[in-house]
Amino acid sequence: MLSHYKAFASRRRDPATKREAVLQTAAHLFLEKSYSRTSMNDVAERLNITKPALYHYFRNKEEILLECYRLGTTLIEEILNDIASHCGTGLEKVEAFVYSYANVMTVNFGRCVMRLDEGDLSSDALADLRNYKRKIDRRLRSFIQEGIEDGSVAPCDAKIAAFCIAGAVNWICQWYEPEGALSAEEIATQFARTLTQGLARRPRKES
C-alpha cells in the first residue's frame, strides 16, 4: 500500500482529502491487524500526525470503523443497482454480479464489510450491517430465481445456491493479496465463469 501520509504534508490541503487519507490508512490497518488491535496511535503514526489530530476528523474510533463499512457498502450498492437495470437472462445477471462483487472484495473498503469482526460494532450498527448483508443475499437469490424461470439456470434450491455463490465470493476477501499470484481482474473473471457454469442449465442434446 502507498502511504497516505502525504495528505497531511501541508496545512492547506483539503480537509476532505485528509479525512479520506485517515480512512484509507485505517481500513488498511484494520484488515492487517484487526480493528481492536489497531490503536489510534497506529493510525496516527502511519499518517505522521498526532493522535488527537484524528479527533478533528472523527468523533471516536468507532466512527472511523463505521465510515469504512459505509464506504464498502456503498460500493456494493452501486453494483446491485447497476445490475438490476441490466437487461439479460438471470444467468447473465448472476455472472455480472459475481464479476463485480469479486472485484469489490479486492478493494480495502469492500473487504472491510465482509472481513471485519461484527462484534466490534455497536448493536445499532450491527443491525444495519445485518440488514445489508441480507439484502445482498436476497438480490442474488432473486437473480438465480429469475434464471430458473427464464430457463438460463438449471432448476435448484435458489437459497442454497445463493449461499454457495456468495460464500465463494465473500471468502475472496480472506485470502486475496494485492501482490499475489492472481490479479483482481483474473479472480473476478474466473470466479464469474466457474460459478456460472455450475449453475447453468445443462445443454440438452439437440436433435
Place this chain on the structure above:
Amino acid sequence: MLSHYKAFASRRRDPATKREAVLQTAAHLFLEKSYSRTSMNDVAERLNITKPALYHYFRNKEEILLECYRLGTTLIEEILNDIASHCGTGLEKVEAFVYSYANVMTVNFGRCVMRLDEGDLSSDALADLRNYKRKIDRRLRSFIQEGIEDGSVAPCDAKIAAFCIAGAVNWICQWYEPEGALSAEEIATQFARTLTQGLARRPRKES
C-alpha cells in the same frame, strides 16, 4: 448455548471436564465477540468462577486460543484422512469432503479455525495455521484433479474450482446459527449436492 458452569459446581469434579468446559465457553465467546474483546473475566464469569481460577487450567489466554484452534484442526484432519482412504471417483471424494467439512464448520471449534482473527496468533502458531490451511486446499485440489482424470469431473481449472468450493464451505462458519432455519445436517447435504453438481461432468446425450 448451554452454560458449562456446572462443571465447576464442585471442587472435586474431574479437572479434564473443567478444562473442556473452559474451552467450550471460550470458543463460544471468541466467536461471539472476537478473541481480543473477550476478557479472561468474561470467560470466568460465564463459568461462575473467578479470573485467576482459569490459570489452573491454562497458562495464559493464548494457550486457550491455541487449544481451540488445535481441537478444530484435529476435526478437519480426521475428515481428510477418512476421505483419503475412501474408494470412489474424484467427484465422490469432493462430495464427501464438502459434506464432512461443512459439518465441521457448524461446530464451534471448527468455526474457530476459519473465523477467528489470525492476527491474534503468535508468529509460530500463525505459520502452523497457514500451513494447515494450505494443506486443506491442496487436498481438495487433488480430489478435483483426480476427478478430472477419472472423468467424473468436467475439465476446469482445479485451483479456481477449489477456491470456489472451499470459500463456499468456509463461509458457512460466518452465518451458521445453531438455532437457525437450516440444520447442520441440511446444510452439509445440500452444499455437498449443489457444489458437486456444478463440478460434475455434464451428461452428453449420445444419439
Place this chain on the structure above:
Amino acid sequence: MLSHYKAFASRRRDPATKREAVLQTAAHLFLEKSYSRTSMNDVAERLNITKPALYHYFRNKEEILLECYRLGTTLIEEILNDIASHCGTGLEKVEAFVYSYANVMTVNFGRCVMRLDEGDLSSDALADLRNYKRKIDRRLRSFIQEGIEDGSVAPCDAKIAAFCIAGAVNWICQWYEPEGALSAEEIATQFARTLTQGLARRPRKES
C-alpha cells in the same frame, strides 16, 4: 546446594527436620532470587511438596523469613559470646571476630542477615534487626577500643575502624560463592590477617 526434599520423602520423618528443610531451601532461594521474587510455590516445588503444606510449618511467608534471620543472628550471637569470654589482647579479639564472622558470612543463614532486603520486614522485625546490627557494631568497636587501651592496636577512631572492618566482612556475603576460587576457610584466614594488620600498632624501633 543439595536439595532438602528428602526430608519429605516419608510421612514418618521428624517434623522438626521438615521444618528445617523448609528453612534451608527458603534461605537458599531468598539469597538466589531475593525474598519477594521467591514465591511459596518455588519453595514448595524445590521440596517436592505442595504449597499449602508449607502452612503447616509456618504461619505465613514472613515467618519463614524471620526464622532465617533468627537462625543467622543466633550464629553471630554465639561468636560474640565466645570471643567475649576469650582472654587475649584487643587485637586478638578483633582477629578472632573477623575470622569467625567471615565464616558465618559464607553460611546461608548468616548471609541472609546481612544480604536480604530489610525492606521486606515488618517494622517490628526491622527494629529488632537494626538493634542487632548495632549490637554487633558496638561489640566490634569495644574490641578495638580495648586494643587501643592495651596497646595492641594503633590509636585510631574506633568507630570508623569498626565500620571499615565490619563493611569489609559483611560484603563477603555479596560475592562469596561456595564453588568459587576462594574457600570459606581461606577467606576467613586472609581477611582476619589483612584487616588485623591494618589495625595493629606499628612496631617502633626503640633505639
Place this chain on the structure above:
Amino acid sequence: MLSHYKAFASRRRDPATKREAVLQTAAHLFLEKSYSRTSMNDVAERLNITKPALYHYFRNKEEILLECYRLGTTLIEEILNDIASHCGTGLEKVEAFVYSYANVMTVNFGRCVMRLDEGDLSSDALADLRNYKRKIDRRLRSFIQEGIEDGSVAPCDAKIAAFCIAGAVNWICQWYEPEGALSAEEIATQFARTLTQGLARRPRKES
C-alpha cells in the same frame, strides 16, 4: 528527601527535568523499599501524577531501573578515569579512589549500583553490571599493585586487600543516611585515611 513533584506542576515544564524527577524519586524508593516492592503507583504518587503518565518518560519499569544503574555507573566511571590520569604513588591513587568512591556511595544513583538486587535485572543488563563490578575491582587491585611496586604500599596479597577495601567502601551504601551523624565528606575523608593507613608501608626507624 526533597520531593521532586514540583517538576510536574505544569504541563509545559521541561520534559528532561520531569524525566530526571522520575529517576530521582524512583532511585529513592528503590533504595527505601527495594525495586520489586516499589510499584509504579508508588513512584507516581510521590510525584503527584498518575501511573500511566510515567509511561510518557519510560517504556517500562525496568527502563527506570536500568537508567538508575546507568547514572550510577557513570559516576563511578568518571572517578576511575580521573584517578587513572593522576600522578602520584600507588598509595595515593588508592586514597583518591577510596575518597571519591565513598562519596559516590552516598549519592542515590551510586548506592543503587551496589545496593539494588541484581536479580531484578535482565540477563543482559546483569552481565553488563557484573563486568562493570569486575572492572572496578581490577582497577583498585592495579593501584595496590602499583603501590607495592613503587614501595608506597606494604607487600601484601593485592587481591585480598582489594576485596577488603572495596567491601568496606561498598558497604557504606547500606548504612549511610543523609541526615545521619556522619556527613558524606567526613566518611570519605576518614575512610580514605583509615583504609590507606592499613595498607601503607610501615615507617622504618630513622637512624
Place this chain on the structure above:
DNA sequence: CATGAATGAGAGTTCATTCAT
C-alpha cells in the same frame, strides 16, 4: 488548529493465602 501531556478504565497475570474435601 494542533499537540504534548495526562488520565481513567480495564486488560492479563501473579501470588499469598484459605477453603473444602
Place this chain on the structure above:
DNA sequence: TATGAATGAACTCTCATTCAT
C-alpha cells in the same frame, strides 16, 4: 493430615479519550 482448587488483591502495562497550551 494433606492437598487440589479457588480467591482477592495487587501489579505492570495499554489505550481511547480529553485537557491545557
